Amino acid sequence: MSCSYYAPQRLEELLAILAEKKEKAKVLAGGTDLVIALQEGKLNYDNIVALHKIPELKGITMRGDTIVIGAMTTHTEVERSPIINTNALLLAQAAAAVGSPQIRNAGTLGGNICNASPAADTVPALIALDACVKIVSKGGEREMPLEDLFLGMGKTKLGGDEVIKEISFNALPDGAGSIFVKLARRNALAISRISVAAIVTSNEYVTDCRIAMGAVAPNPFRVRKAEKAWLGRTVTADNLDSCVEAAFQEISATLGQRASAIYKKRAGKALIRRALSLASGQM
Incomplete structure (x- = not known):
């Protein structure tokens, strides 16, 4: 099937x-997923707009x-950005976890978002950062929290005449620790089985705790509930245990009785413990 190609x-x-x-x-961003789907005949469109x-x-500014990141910024640019590494390290780590060097050089942050994959690596990090997306069309623009953009696996609230222009979030404050970790079948070129992005800010007490998970539900x-379990409490092993247990209960309810639930519950609990331990400086 032939189609028209535009490159505004x-x-x-x-x-x-x-x-x-x-x-x-x-719309065609980096094309790391779309081009393959088109070549395999899984998708057909009358018009491709690059x-x-x-x-x-x-x-990235x-x-x-x-911090404001253009939607067509590549994963490699995010991974190597001094702004991101200084002010939102977990996002640089998540970008570095995407695919291969070739995929990171071509794939974009906006494309990773709009693909709406449960296993998207950068999305849990952005959700933990309370990121917002600016959506534009000929009729105007609107902004929403990234977490509210998704409607399920492969689905978003974007209209056919809309694109994401940029993603924005506040730089992490001094004293905040952050981490992105994932569990996959191998160390490279791997799709996440489970991923966790965590931010912990503390002095004597935990003043901010944010945890986002990927590859557990239809969207990250x-x-x-787990975040609240640690707020206002000291950074101790016992209080970390309470937070991890609350997270386990929450993801157990999300996973339900699916075939992979037993594995993902146990693995997810261990991964959350590791992420929070690293983010809070206990590892």
Whole structure:
């Protein structure tokens, strides 16, 4: 099946094309998943709209205490960014965990989000960072928490005439520890079986605790009951145990009785313990 190919050079041009074509068009970011699906005949679209020439969708900047990342910024750029490594280390770690060097060089942060995979590596890190996405169309723009963007596996709230322009979140404060860890079948080129992103801020007491998990539910999510279990308490092994147990109960309810539930419950509990221990400086 033949299709038309567009490569707009400005955001305004892109939005005009999408306003005209809407659901008959598919945007192409890094292409690490879409191109394969098209080649295998799993997807068919009348129009492919490539985003790689649009400068407004690229780059990593600081605006005060807010970090802003263009949706077409690659995983390699995120991984190597001094801004990210200094102010949001867990996101650099998550970007480094994506696929192979070739995939990281081509794949983009926006593409990883819009693919809406349960196992997306960067999404749990971004959710733990309380990231928001700016969504634009010819009719205007809107902003929402990243966690609210997803509607299930492979589905988002983006309209056919909309794209994500940028992702933003606050830099982590001094004293915050952060980590991204994943469990997979091998060390490289591996899809996550379970992933955990954790942020712990403490002095004598835990003042902030954020935990996000991937590859457990249809979309990555925050483990909020577990977060609350550690807030206001001292950074001790006993209090860490209470937080981990609360997380175990929460993911057990999420997993239900599926075939992989027994394995994922046990592995998830161990991975959360490791992530929180590393983020809080206990390992």
